Each structure stands twice: as C-alpha cells, then as structure tokens.
Amino acid sequence: MTLNIQNHPCFNDSARHTFGRIHLPVAPKCNIQCNYCNRKFDCMNENRPGVSSKLLSPKQALWYLEGAMKLSPNISVVGIAGPGDPFANPDETMETLRLVREKYPEMLLCVATNGLDVLPYIEELAELQVSHVTLTINAIDPEIGQEIYAWVRYQKRMYRDRQAAELLLENQLAALQKLKRFGVTAKVNSIIIPGVNDEHVVEVARQVASMGADILNCLPYYNTTETVFENIPEPDAEMVREIQAEAGKLLPQMKHCARCRADAVGIIGEFNSDEMMQKLAEASRMPKNPDEHRPYIAVASLEGVLINQHLGEADRFLIYALAEDKKGCALIDSRPAPPPGGGKSRWEALAATLADCRAVLVNSAGDSPQSVLKASGIDVLSLEGVIEEAVYGVFTGQNLKHLMKSSQIHACKSGCSGAGNGCD
Numbered sequence: 001m002t003l004n005i006q007n008h009p010c011f012n013d014s015a016r017h018t019f020g021r022i023h024l025p026v027a028p029k030c031n032i033q034c035n036y037c038n039r040k041f042d043c044m045n046e047n048r049p050g051v052s053s054k055l056l057s058p059k060q061a062l063w064y065l066e067g068a069m070k071l072s073p074n075i076s077v078v079g080i081a082g083p084g085d086p087f088a089n090p091d092e093t094m095e096t097l098r099l100v101r102e103k104y105p106e107m108l109l110c111v112a113t114n115g116l117d118v119l120p121y122i123e124e125l126a127e128l129q130v131s132h133v134t135l136t137i138n139a140i141d142p143e144i145g146q147e148i149y150a151w152v153r154y155q156k157r158m159y160r161d162r163q164a165a166e167l168l169l170e171n172q173l174a175a176l177q178k179l180k181r182f183g184v185t186a187k188v189n190s191i192i193i194p195g196v197n198d199e200h201v202v203e204v205a206r207q208v209a210s211m212g213a214d215i216l217n218c219l220p221y222y223n224t225t226e227t228v229f230e231n232i233p234e235p236d237a238e239m240v241r242e243i244q245a246e247a248g249k250l251l252p253q254m255k256h257c258a259r260c261r262a263d264a265v266g267i268i269g270e271f272n273s274d275e276m277m278q279k280l281a282e283a284s285r286m287p288k289n290p291d292e293h294r295p296y297i298a299v300a301s302l303e304g305v306l307i308n309q310h311l312g313e314a315d316r317f318l319i320y321a322l323a324e325d326k327k328g329c330a331l332i333d334s335r336p337a338p339p340p341g342g343g344k345s346r347w348e349a350l351a352a353t354l355a356d357c358r359a360v361l362v363n364s365a366g367d368s369p370q371s372v373l374k375a376s377g378i379d380v381l382s383l384e385g386v387i388e389e390a391v392y393g394v395f396t397g398q399n400l401k402h403l404m405k406s407s408q409i410h411a412c413k414s415g416c417s418g419a420g421n422g423c424d
Ligand code: SF4
Pocket: 010, 021, 022, 023, 077, 078, 079, 080, 081, 110, 111, 112, 132, 134, 260
C-alpha cells in the first residue's frame, strides 16, 4: 500500500485546509518532566500540548476513530501525542497503531515523542508504515538541557540534573539517526524558552540537520501556571521570527504549527467540534473493549454503602447497572467471591464470575489479581467513598480523582506535574 504523504496537513501547507488530523489520547504517562509542562486533564479552556479531556484504551480509540471518520471523512492522519509520552506507554501506543493500520490501510500515522524511549520501537514503527515521527529536542548542550528537564525516568531509574539531560539527548539523537535509517520522515520540535535556550535553538537546528532531520518546528514556549517556568514570559513574535529565519538557513521550517492538544481533531487551527468531543466522551465511557458487552460494575463493600473492602477480603461482590433513566445506578445482584487460596486460579475464577463487569471497585488490591483481572478486560479501581457516586461516575466517565486513594492518583499521574519519585 502506498501512502500519500502529501495529504499530511502538518507537513504540507497546501493540505492543511483540506485534510484534518486526529490525535488519539491513549498515552497518559510521561517518562520525563519538562519544566514548562503541567499535564492537566479535562481542561477544555486550554489549547496547548499535553492536554486532553479524556483518555482512551486502544480499542476505545479505534471505536472513537470510526465515529470520527463518519463525522469528518477528510481526516488523513492519525497521530499519538500524549497527553504524556507515547513511549512511556508503549503497549497502548503500539497496539493503537496496529489496530488503526489494520482497519485503515491508507491512513497516515504520526507520533510525537520526547525521544527518550522510542528507540526499541523504530523497526515496528517502520513496518507499520508510520510515516512521520516528531522528536522534541530543546537542547543539544546538557548544560542547557538540565535547566529544562527536572527529571528523566529511564529503565526504572530516576536521573536528574546534567545526567538526566545527557541521557535524554543521547537517546534523542540515536532515535533521530535510526528513524532516518528506516526511512521515516523526522520532524524536530524545538521549543523557544526565553533566557533558557533562545540563543541555542539555532545550534539545535545545526546538529539535527547534520543528522538527517527533515524539518524543524521552532515553537514559542507556552507559559503554563504551576510549573517551574511559570514566571518566564513567552517569546515575542520578533524573537520567534528571527530564530526561524536563522534556523531556516539550515533546515526547512514548519511555521503553521497550532500547538495541538493531545486530543486535537479536525482541521489544524480550528477548535475541536462539540460533536467530536461528545464522541470522544462517549468512547471513554465504553468498556475498554467496546465490542464486549459489559453492562455492570462490581463493588467490594462490607455493608453496601461505602467502598471499604480489599479485593481479597470480600466474600461477595455487589453488582450495579446504570439505572434505566441513566440518572443513577441500581443494585441488581450479589455474587459470591471464589474461596481464598489457589493462587492465580482464584483470580481467574473471579474474572469468570465478573465476566459481564467492566470494572471492580475496591479499597485496594494486590498486583497479581489486578493483572489477572485486567487481562480479562476488568479494570480494578482503588477508590474510597460512597458506592453510588463512584459507580455512577465510572459509568458516565466522570473525573474520580477525589475518590481515588493517593496511591492510585500517583499511579495514573493524571494532573500530576510530577515530583519524580517513581510513579510506575
Ligand atoms: Fe503529527 Fe504533530 Fe500533526 Fe499531530 S500535530 S498529526 S503529532 S505532526
């Protein structure tokens, strides 16, 4: 199958008014902390990278894409751009790309990453005909890089300061060279941060041009509150123009970047339509695999009011459905838990008992039952609070952060600007 890369609206100025792109927000976690980033979800008033109103599983993402293609058939590109980093979530990212490639053989595929963890996936990206990869490289001097990155988490180890910047840079440049060896179009984004790297971006251009980058996007840094850089002003238009002109002597420049959200959809520069956002919200409320019929949610509770039992302690699970008027939820069953003991087979028996449930809400759960239930398509959510509020919230895709146990908030990293104390 030959892809028509001329139809990529981000890379071809003449295509950007005709063709749209869709970002599938399947990658919540990030493996580095940029000092200008605060990844808040559900912030529709903001239009900046790293922001997404919802998160999707790979199969939900495919379901959403199918709906979006009906609403907007001129979508020519599927991109994965967060809201964290695609390769801090490699399973979700690669599964999504495979699903999309299988269903839409002619679709252009595009990924935007900080480059830390992409290297092992480049062969498969090329096999899947991912035609465009964006690497964000803000510094090629670790002295400057260490000002930009608070930490880097690589192969389960945390790095800070110069070591972090060196490691990130090494992997970014290796990724750039490998992408070019595999024939993938490589765009480099370099974010202009006044007083930090504004006098350095042209050096970035020189280095990445010598390594085969195809195009450079010198983006003005976006000021975001509650970040280390919140007091740094955005660069003025003249500074951006001058840097682009200098860097343009070394590499073609992309100048129509709209700093897209991680769930951007449609024509570049236009706001996401309400219809599309409803489709996205609907997708996020589906079971993780929308093809499965899972109308119920199970709860571990001693007395039937609060979520207050550990998964392994519960001797029975309460089963809830969404009420017919969809304004609440209804208790429809109580099912005995498999008896204690038996190791993994106990959790397989529980998965069979809850086969029509999309999630089980518990006070906490061990790793082993979580992985068995997850593999069976059942989400294990560690929550505390009133059952009805939590169950209804899960059914309707509401933000449940206030009910999450702190360990769970940390694990999902939603809205976490990242203390870097090891979230995985
Ligand atoms: Fe690809 Fe970036 Fe365009 Fe999205 S905005 S389609 S990630 S180039």
